Amino acid sequence: MNLGNRIINRIKLLVSPPPVRERIVVRTIASDERRQSPPCFLIGVYRSGTTLLRFVLDSHSNIAVPPETNFLYEMADLYRSEWVRKGLAGAGVDEEGLRNLLKGFSAGILDNYAAAKEKGRWIDKTPAYIDILDFLDFLYGKECKYIMLYRNGLDVANSLAGMYERNDLGGPAKIFADNEAGSPRVIFAKYWAAQCEKMLSYEETHSGQCHRIQYESFVSEPQKYLPLLFEFIGEPWEPDVLKFNDRQHDFGLQDSYIAATSTFTPRTKTYKNWNKAELSEAMLFASETIRKLGYEVEI
Secondary structure (H helix, E strand, O other), rough: OOOHHHHHHHHHHOOOOOOEOOOOOOOOOOOOOOOOOEEEEEEEEOOOHHHHHHHHHHHOOOOOOOOOHHHHHHHHHHHHHHHHHHHEEEEEOHHHHHHHHHHHHHHHHHHHHHHOOOOOOOOEEEEEHHHHHHHHHHHHHOOEEEEEEEHHHHHHHHHHHHHOOOOOOHHHHHHHHHOOOOOOHHHHHHHHHHHHHHHHHHHHOOOOOOOOHHHHHHHHOOOHHHHHHHHHHHHOOOOOHHHHOOOOOOOOOOOHHHHOOOOOOOOOOOHHHOOOHHHHHHHHHHHHHHHHHOOOOOO
């Protein structure tokens, strides 16, 4: 998409609401009524194409994908707290009891969401959950599947730096940047590499539960790569998911970026305007991870 078209789309977005509902009201369903969904998480660093893929998945007739849920991030702190665990043990809640309680709460929220959308299952897309993969494993074990989405780290860093400089970024990525000194682009290249290494390590130990997909591939050739993804999660391929903006989706934090387009248009090599010193410094942190993922960088 050229610059003129992007400007026009942004203007359209400002003067008219995005084609998404603002919120869905979810009825709380008693545990004995609730159908259990097969758990699945879409995992990827912020600005890696997770929102676009969320819209695609949510367009499927059997899959509900809410905006970023975030709540499991704080639940993981409770799980990791030795002080809390000792207190719960005093109340008769052992390790398995704690898992059942936390799983029941988290799955209940997501099962209820899927039921409200009249879908058979949910997929959670929350980039911050890269930091709590151990907790997700504790909750759901081997029944859980993970879609591991990657994008060239320098393009991710470029996008995150722009959001950070516009004060349009929150969550763990902002906290990371606030505690670092230097160029935001370099800082976010470092952040991307650290997050991807967590993903790669988890893939290595949970290979049968993970499906790797790259932003550049599925955006360039969606009809080649997306059917393989649906096969992995055990859902039939529906070509209409490619018309993702013909459907209604609940509104999330980053959805305005996708609501302005209805096509698969890869944005690559956005780092080409960096100066050589900045690019070289970023590569000190990111080059090894970039190599592992098969990307090439023109310096």
